[in-house]
Amino acid sequence: MQSVHIVSAYDEELKFLAKRIAAMGGHAERMVEQAVAALVSADQDLAQKVIRDDIVLDEGQREIDDKAILIIARRQPMATDLREIVGAIRISADLERVGDLGKNVAKRVMSVTDGREATSLYRGLEALANLALIQLKDVLDVYASRSVEKIGIVRDRDEQIDAMYTSLFRELLTYMMEDPRNITSCTHLLFCAKNIERIGDHATNIAETIYYIVTGDQLPAERPKEDKTDRVVVQQPEVVK
Amino acid sequence: MSDVTGEDRRSGTSLPVRLWEARWYLLAGLAAVLVAYGFGPGRAWALPLAVLLLFAALFSAKPRAVRIAEKAGEVDAAGLQRLSGEYLAAAVADPLIIFDRNTTVVHANAAAFVAFGGMSPGLSLPLKFRAPEMQALLDSVVSGRVASDALDYLEKLPVERVYRVSASSVGHGTELFVLVFKDQSEARRIDRMRADFIANASHELRTPLASIAGFIETLRGPARNDAAAREQFLQIMQNQTSRMARLIDDLLSLSRLEMKPYLKSGARVDLRQTLESVIDSLSPLARDSNLVVERDFAEGPLDVPGDRDELFQVFENLLENACKYGQAGGRVAVSVARSQAGPEPTVDVTIRDFGPGIAEEHIPRITERFYRVDVETSRAQKGTGLGLSIVKHILTRHHARMSIRSELGNGAAFTVHLPAN
Numbered sequence: 001m002q003s004v005h006i007v008s009a010y011d012e013e014l015k016f017l018a019k020r021i022a023a024m025g026g027h028a029e030r031m032v033e034q035a036v037a038a039l040v041s042a043d044q045d046l047a048q049k050v051i052r053d054d055i056v057l058d059e060g061q062r063e064i065d066d067k068a069i070l071i072i073a074r075r076q077p078m079a080t081d082l083r084e085i086v087g088a089i090r091i092s093a094d095l096e097r098v099g100d101l102g103k104n105v106a107k108r109v110m111s112v113t114d115g116r117e118a119t120s121l122y123r124g125l126e127a128l129a130n131l132a133l134i135q136l137k138d139v140l141d142v143y144a145s146r147s148v149e150k151i152g153i154v155r156d157r158d159e160q161i162d163a164m165y166t167s168l169f170r171e172l173l174t175y176m177m178e179d180p181r182n183i184t185s186c187t188h189l190l191f192c193a194k195n196i197e198r199i200g201d202h203a204t205n206i207a208e209t210i211y212y213i214v215t216g217d218q219l220p221a222e223r224p225k226e227d228k229t230d231r232v233v234v235q236q237p238e239v240v241k
Numbered sequence: 242m243s244d245v246t247g248e249d250r251r252s253g254t255s256l257p258v259r260l261w262e263a264r265w266y267l268l269a270g271l272a273a274v275l276v277a278y279g280f281g282p283g284r285a286w287a288l289p290l291a292v293l294l295l296f297a298a299l300f301s302a303k304p305r306a307v308r309i310a311e312k313a314g315e316v317d318a319a320g321l322q323r324l325s326g327e328y329l330a331a332a333v334a335d336p337l338i339i340f341d342r343n344t345t346v347v348h349a350n351a352a353a354f355v356a357f358g359g360m361s362p363g364l365s366l367p368l369k370f371r372a373p374e375m376q377a378l379l380d381s382v383v384s385g386r387v388a389s390d391a392l393d394y395l396e397k398l399p400v401e402r403v404y405r406v407s408a409s410s411v412g413h414g415t416e417l418f419v420l421v422f423k424d425q426s427e428a429r430r431i432d433r434m435r436a437d438f439i440a441n442a443s444h445e446l447r448t449p450l451a452s453i454a455g456f457i458e459t460l461r462g463p464a465r466n467d468a469a470a471r472e473q474f475l476q477i478m479q480n481q482t483s484r485m486a487r488l489i490d491d492l493l494s495l496s497r498l499e500m501k502p503y504l505k506s507g508a509r510v511d512l513r514q515t516l517e518s519v520i521d522s523l524s525p526l527a528r529d530s531n532l533v534v535e536r537d538f539a540e541g542p543l544d545v546p547g548d549r550d551e552l553f554q555v556f557e558n559l560l561e562n563a564c565k566y567g568q569a570g571g572r573v574a575v576s577v578a579r580s581q582a583g584p585e586p587t588v589d590v591t592i593r594d595f596g597p598g599i600a601e602e603h604i605p606r607i608t609e610r611f612y613r614v615d616v617e618t619s620r621a622q623k624g625t626g627l628g629l630s631i632v633k634h635i636l637t638r639h640h641a642r643m644s645i646r647s648e649l650g651n652g653a654a655f656t657v658h659l660p661a662n
């Protein structure tokens with residue numbers, strides 16, 4: 001992106017892609033932030049706003065796709081430029097998914113408003129969302145500054161998100177065991193937690209794409225899978241007869 | 242500025258200067274007299290000519306005053322012209338960013354570096370400030386639709402900050418624009434602190450308060466004349482009130498920390514000396530719990546940038562926890578080592594106990610406010626549920642991380658990774 005081409009319009013086009021990605025990123029960050037805020041404070045209006053905002057990201061992705069295809073067709077890009085363009089397509093797809101996940105969290109706000117007794121659950125969800133959002137912010141900051149040496153931390157944090165998700169999963173199961181009336185809201189919260197965890201995964205994907213754009217190498221595949229919810233079992237408390 | 246100096250000059254003028262300034266009036270008057278008398282009454286056009294000359298003198302005197310004012314202005318402008326934008330930006334205490342028509346950073350002052358990091362020239366601004374309203378602000382100023390505009394910009398993570406941002410065009414053919422951030426976090430945080438404090442405090446204070454109210458009722462009713470029960474109940478009530486006091490202290494110290502998101506830059510803390518004084522201050526607790534504190538410090542100087550009082554509180558909270566929950570192990574180990582594992586060198590302080598340890602599912606969550614692994618043990622150990630969230634908050638301010646390793650039955654190790662530079 002920093003290199004100068006003979007045709008200055010080409011540079012302009014590449015810059016346009018980067019700016020559009022950043023704008024999408026800003027929207028995605030805002031949507032997730034507001035979706036979680038709406039969930040925690042049971043704010044229906046804010047949730048509706050988030051649902052309406054999703055269209056901006058869909059449009060952004062379509063625009064980037066069109067533009068990128070046009071650039072490839074017209075300029076026959078090579079090396080860094082080609083990676084930059086293909087990377088933009090991939091990142092915009094990831095951001096669009098982040099927006100969808102945020103929208104899904106917002107949609108569930110309506111269903112969990114009754115039965116809000118477990119404040120610690122909401123604190124946990126908020127903490128999980130904060131981790132995912134810091135992850136997203138750091139990744140997009142790296143996209144701006146191109147300092148790929150910071151990507152290692154992003155991966156570390158993905159592990160923290162997974163561990164936190166596992167813990168919330170267990171807590172939700174416990175609440176459901178305690179009282180079947182909690183099942184409705186807890187199931188929705190479980191999906192919300194899963195969505196937020198997925199946002200962290202998309203952020204990690206973006207980090208890998210950025211690493212590829214800048215260095216031309218794939219980030220070594222050393223990601224340990226920390227999601228242990230597939231093995232979480234909560235024992236039924238013994239019934240005293 | 243130039244107005245003031247001009248006025249000063251005028252008020253302080255001496256008689257010769259005043260005569261010199263009025264020289265045109267005097268000359269014109271002289272000319273009029275000469276014309277009127279020298280050419281005699283026979284010439285009818287002489288008097289109108291004299292009047293005309295007088296008017297001409299009046300008008301020529303006026304630009305003179307303007308010229309003086311201009312000259313005064315020039316004296317000041319000479320210094321201003323030499324002043325580079327860079328020096329001016331450096332003298333501004335608020336974050337200030339100068340950018341060009343492509344919204345690329347041309348210059349960012351030191352305050353902007355501290356607040357946002359990585360604001361090097363060449364960075365594209367919309368990539369860094371991605372919030373939709375910031376994008377709109379940058380766009381509207383650069384496109385020339387408005388000369389200047391302002392908005393409130395909120396950054397939630399990692400620490401909450403609120404700025405009043407104003408963007409404006411420098412103009413005068415420079416094609417440059419400037420973005421100034423005015424920090425308003427404090428006002429905002431006072432509001433939030435109030436709301437948070439009420440939410441947290443009312444929830445957590447209700448339990449001890451309910452228990453005290455219950456005992457008072459019993460003391461006035463059934464146990465009115467029971468001396469033994471009275472003594473026992475009063476003891477419980479005292480425990481509950483001291484718990485409430487501790488809770489309020491912790492909440493206040495957390496809120497105070499949230500009030501000031503930045504650290505004073507430049508100060509360095511000697512970890513060796515800080516840790517020694519933490520260990521000293523907690524030695525009575527360690528003695529009561531029959532614990533030996535072991536030290537394993539790396540050689541050489543161990544100083545990191547930071548705030549001594551805050552880091553003292555971090556290690557105090559961690560060591561206090563280790564003493565409280567690791568009693569069974571008989572010892573607590575404090576070690577300091579330098580590490581190059583991350584992207585930048587860190588100094589790692591590990592506080593390890595050999596108690597029952599923490600179950601895996603709790604580890605990610607123990608830094609949340611009021612999260613307790615075991616409510617009963619925590620109450621018995623006079624915990625408030627805030628110690629680790631204070632630790633986490635301070636470490637975020639220090640750009641440090643904390644990692645927790647623990648296995649049930651094998652104790653727990655809390656490692657603080659502090660950036661060395």
